[in-house]
Amino acid sequence: MTLTDWTVVLPVALALGGTALCAVFWWRPVIQSAIGIVITLLMLVSAGVLVCTVATEGPQTMAMSGWPGPFGIVFAVDLLGAGLAFVTALVGLLILIYNFGDQSSDYRRVGYTPLLLAMLAGVSGAFLTGDIFNLYVWFEVLIIGSFGLLILGGKKAQLDGAIKYATLNLLATTFFLIATGLLYGLTGTLNMADLASKVAAVDNRALVNVVAALYLLAFGMKAAAFPLFFWLPASYHTPKPGVSAVFAGLLTKVGVYALYRVFTLIFPASDTIFADLLIWIAGATILAGGLGAIAQTDIRRLVAFTVVGGIGYMLVGLALQSPLALTGGLFYIFHSMLISTALFLAVGIAGRLGGSYDIAKLGGLYRARPAFAMMFLVVLFAVAGVPPFSGFWPKVVLVQASLAADAPWLAGVILVGGFLTLVAVARAFAAAFWDNGEEEPPRATHYGDRVGALMLPTLVIIGLSVLMGLAAEPVVQLAGQAAAGLSDPSAYIEAVLGGSE
Amino acid sequence: MNSLILRTVVPLLVSIMLVFSIFVLLRGHSLPGGGFIGGLIAASSLALYMIASGSQAVRKALVLHPMSIGGLGLLFAVFSGVPSYFSDVPYLTGLWYEPEFFHISLIATPVLFDLGVYLVVVGSITAIALALEEWH
Amino acid sequence: MEPILAVVVGILFAITVFLFLSRSYVRIILGIFLLSNATHLLIFTMGGLTLEVPPLIPPGATVPTEAIANPLPQALILTAIVISFALFAFLLVLTYRAYQALHTVDVDEMRDAEPLVEEDGA
Helix, strand or coil: CCHHHHCCCHHHHHHHHHHHHHHHCCCCHHHHHHHHHHHHHHHHHHHHHHHHHHHHHCCEEEEHHHCCCCCCCEEEECHHHHHHHHHHHHHHHHHHHHHHHCCCHHHHCCCHHHHHHHHHHHHHHHHHECEHHHHHHHHHHHHHHHHHHHHCCCCHHHHHHHHHHHHHHHHHHHHHHHHHHHHHHHHCCCEHHHHHHHHHCCCCHHHHHHHHHHHHHHHHHHHCCCCCCCHHHHHCCCCCHHHHHHHHHHHHHHHHHHHHHHHHHHCCHHHCCHHHHHHHHHHHHHHHHHHHHHHCCEHHHHHHHHHHHHHHHHHHHHHHCCHHHHHHHHHHHHHHHHHHHHHHHHHHHHHHHHCCCEHHHHCCHHHHCHHHHHHHHHHHHHHHCCCCCCCHHHHHHHHHHHHHCCCHHHHHHHHHHHHHHHHHHHHHHHHHHHCCCCCCCCCCCCCCCCHHHHHHHHHHHHHHHHHHHHCHHHHHHHHHHHHHHHHCCHHHHHHHHHHHC | CCCHHHHHHHHHHHHHHHHHHHHHHHHCCCCCCCHHHHHHHHHHHHHHHHHHHCHHHHHHHHCCCHHHHHHHHHHHHHHCCCHHHHCCCCCCCCCECCCCECCECCCEHHHHHHHHHHHHHHHHHHHHHHHHHHCC | CHHHHHHHHHHHHHHHHHHHCCCEHHHHHHHHHHHHHHHHHHHHHHCCCCCCECCCCCCCCCCCCCCECCCHHHHHHHHHHHHHHHHHHHHHHHHHHHHHHHCCCEHHHCCCCCCCCCCCCC
16 A cells, blocks of 8 residues: 555545645635645646556555445546546646636635535545445535535525526436435445446346436436536526636536446446437537527627537547547547636636626727737637647547448537537637627726736646647547546456455 | 523533533444434534524634534544555554553544544534524 | 335325426425435335344354344435435525525526526517
């Protein structure tokens, strides 16, 4: 048990410890911010070590309290989980830096940093655990953190959005719990690696399908997949950008991760009746996101719909199940986690400069702030998947995979979805930056004193996106390695149950 | 609530309930009981005190902010897993150390964890109760 | 015993659906609370009902000496109860807060986050 072995639990333990420390200093927002930045840095380092270990030595596990799987709660990490935990820590760090730069007091409030860290603990825990009931508990931890963040500030629209968000997310986790209860009754185990073989041996296939359908419903709701996505554009735009950005970057991806985990390991989609259904859901989600984005006049709701569209591409990878498709889907998850965060941050800065989020009222930002306008344009291009940014390659891989799977219409949907997103963001850019508006008086276009901290997160993400786009080969290889671990989970199962045989 | 009877009885009741909550906390080491239930008893005693003497009296009696108490508890719980690193066993493994009191080793990581749970429950429930009381 | 509990769970689910169909948000959160209770009962039933003794191992032994009840469903339910208790408390406070701010609990009238687009001339 060296420190390297401990990196399996360190991201979660650090985030929980950070939450605790921030709560101890409850009335000291400045100390809390400092704690937050130190903790997320440590999380980033430990998750980075974890990624390196998993990439070279295969899946890592740690049995909590020394109770070995399948009896105790096991943390089991493959390349997918480790990579996602790494990006989670990165997003957390960048958000805290942005928060430091944004001096519009509202979310320098007491409570922001501890709630954010609690949410990061929940998200990392969900990515790292190997036990399905434990996954449920981490889901609840992250939604409690997100509820708190969502209503911070207490504006009318926030309370309204929070009610819809809270109701539907609670419903989703309750479905998750029902499915888990049924699954336990069927198999007598909750360890995901153990479930893989136990579920395959169950005779009552009808009940297995019911359980799988419940998981699809629960995680689909969390992931904002069609037709269960309406809560997302109803709530994500209501809080401050520093909160929206971390929601868009992390929360829906936890749902997608859970779908990937459950429908490759426990119910391989090819064994169930859900493979076709997933393809339809994926296609419909892409189109719903694209069409929804075009129809919006509030720039925050517009980008919320692009987040929905992004979920569709990830689901395409899962639905097709071929190693190539999974590679594309995983690459897209990593791309989308970073870019959605950057997008909401950039929108936040635009709203600060323009004094509104209505694209009709924003007009003329290009004249006032040309450098920022260029940065915004770059982020929008990255979202739409224009080369050389990172969104381009996963789409290419997914189109290739759809053609290989004999589903040319799906390839068409992917291309049309990309086109719709491009139209939506181009329209937003033209209206918000180029139009001169209606001869309005000059607006308050101050960044505040800490421009560096305000801009740094978005610039870092743009840099990473260009890097991932130009040097796509190693990323595709890593995603391919993670995808191989999903299509053939024997190494994962061996790592979890190997000791107890 | 302005009732002389309540204000006379409550201090006595609160002290008994707090002692009882610690008894339940320690009993949970080997018998039914534990940090969660003990914390709930302590939190309800504080809520009773709040009904009798008002929220300011509770804040004064607690000294620390309720969220700080909860945070301290979470910190204890997280740190109760750290000794297992030095004993070369997985995170949160239960470890018991000498000396024993009444044949029960009280210097142990599960005790620290339970104490953490106790404090988290006391802190968070009291924070919610105070927020509801003071909120108009 | 299991069939009876299964029917009870079914009835609870049915009441939940009825409550969800209401326009009043207060009824919807009551439905959520009932749904989580129904779920706990469902886990309890799925874990198998036995008339065995508590799962305690006597001093000196390393394995149970007689048939014991399955402790896991109760551990799961306890966890789920604590979580749903916390979330329900949060939802109640949120509803009260939203009622104060929005002056309504009718979900049709809660349009602050998504204002309806006014038609031209309306």
